[in-house]
Structures are given as C-alpha cells and as structure tokens.
Amino acid sequence: AQSVTQPDIHITVSEGASLELRCNYSYGATPYLFWYVQSPGQGLQLLLKYFSGDTLVQGIKGFEAEFKRSQSSFNLRKPSVHWSDAAEYFCAVVGQRGATNKLIFGTGTLLAVQP
Amino acid sequence: DAGVTQSPTHLIKTRGQHVTLRCSPISGHKSVSWYQQVLGQGPQFIFQYYEKEERGRGNFPDRFSARQFPNYSSELNVNALLLGDSALYLCASSQQFEAFFGQGTRLTVV
Numbered sequence: 001a002q003s004v005t006q007p008d009i010h011i012t013v014s015e016g017a018s019l020e021l022r023c024n025y026s027y028g029a030t031p032y033l034f035w036y037v038q039s040p041g042q043g044l045q046l047l048l049k050y051f052s053g054d055t056l057v058q059g060i061k062g063f064e065a066e067f068k069r070s071q072s073s074f075n076l077r078k079p080s081v082h083w084s085d086a087a088e089y090f091c092a093v094v095g096q097r098g099a100t101n102k103l104i105f106g107t108g109t110l111l112a113v114q115p
Numbered sequence: 116d117a118g119v120t121q122s123p124t125h126l127i128k129t130r131g132q133h134v135t136l137r138c139s140p141i142s143g144h145k146s147v148s149w150y151q152q153v154l155g156q157g158p159q160f161i162f163q164y165y166e167k168e169e170r171g172r173g174n175f176p177d178r179f180s181a182r183q184f185p186n187y188s189s190e191l192n193v194n195a196l197l198l199g200d201s202a203l204y205l206c207a208s209s210q211q212f213e214a215f216f217g218q219g220t221r222l223t224v225v
Binding site for chain 2: 034045051090094103104105107108
C-alpha cells in the first residue's frame with residue numbers, strides 16, 4: 001500500500017539557517033509527489049510538486065525538493081529560513097492514479113523558527 | 116480568480132446531530148475531494164467526485180456522504196455525529212493531479 005513517512009515530528013531552526021525536511025514514500029510506480037505548508041488553523045498551500053523529469057524541483061517561497069528514487073525520498077530544503085516559514089509541512093503522494101487521484105499525506109513536520 | 120471556498124468556517128454541533136459542509140471549487144475545476152484532518156495528523160481522504168460521480172471513497176463509515184452539483188460545487192454530509200468527528204474538514208479542487216485546498220471548516224462536536 002502507498003504510504004508517506006515524515007520522520008521528524010518537530011524541528012527548530014534559527015532564522016537564517018538552512019532547512020531540510022525529510023520525506024520517504026512507498027509507491028510501486030513513479031510517484032507524483034507534493035509538499036504542502038499549513039499555517040495554524042488554515043488550509044494547505046502547495047509549495048512544489050514532482051511528476052517527472054528533473055529530480056530537483058523549485059517551488060514557491062524559495063523552497064526546493066529533490067526526488068531520489070533509490071532512497072524513496074523527496075526531501076524539502078531551503079537555504080535560509082525566515083521567521084514566516086514557521087508552520088507545519090506535509091509531504092504527500094498521489095495514490096491509485098487513474099480512477100481516483102487521492103492524496104496520501106504524511107503526519108507532518110512542525111517547523112519552529114528561533115530569532 | 117477565487118480559490119476554493121468552504122462554508123462555514125467554524126461550527127459546533129452536538130453528538131447525534133447532522134452536519135452539512137459546503138465547497139465551491141476553482142472555476143473550471145471539475146473534481147472535488149474531501150479530507151478530514153484530526154489535530155496533529157495529516158489529512159485523510161474521504162471522497163473524490165468528478166463530474167458529479169463518486170470516483171473514490173476513503174475508509175470512513177457510511178455516516179459520511181457527499182455529492183457534487185452541476186456547477187461542480189460539493190457538499191459533505193455527516194450523520195449521527197460522534198465526538199471523534201471533531202476535525203478540520205478540507206475541500207480540494209483539482210486539475211489533473213494538482214490539488215488546491217480551501218481554508219477548511221473546523222467542526223467541533225460536543
């Protein structure tokens with residue numbers, strides 16, 4: 001069965017420091033992968049997506065992610081974190097492509113940013 | 116362009132009651148999906164509708180139902196509410212495989 005694992009429940013970084021959020025997926029074929037960000041009490045905003053092609057994808061707000069098939073990973077990175085990046089981040093994969101395009105989400109990583 | 120709109124934003128219901136949540140997709144999007152997000156967890160898939168037909172259903176009891184209207188808006192209905200139904204309910208409209216989410220409806224069951 002398809003699944004997504006985000007090993008880090010909570011991460012704290014200092015403003016200006018680099019960031020890497022981990023995501024591992026389980027999917028039989030080439031996955032369609034996404035990173036979403038959620039501010040408290042809000043909906044989900046799409047940061048970036050990977051369908052095929054270049055394994056390093058650029059997203060909004062200065063985020064990027066790298067797809068590594070050999071490691072079944074799709075880690076999110078940002079070179080310099082801003083205080084406004086504090087939020088919860090979810091990795092997701094499209095499961096059962098075809099009849100339904102449901103998203104399977106990880107449990108999320110809560111990012112705190114220290115001044 | 117308006118994004119995905121959901122109503123109401125918050126509501127409080129009593130156990131055993133019924134609730135209807137509404138969603139308007141992005142203009143031109145024909146697919147609407149519903150997700151339940153319990154505090155501290157990732158969203159869980161409930162339903163997907165495309166062109167008024169159910170395309171997928173998650174592992175939720177029959178108390179949960181939904182429908183999609185000719186204008187592609189959608190309703191999620193939950194009967195016989197339980198305390199455990201308290202959650203943020205998210206609607207997403209999609210084009211191909213990219214989903215755009217609304218702000219959600221925060222349902223509290225007391």
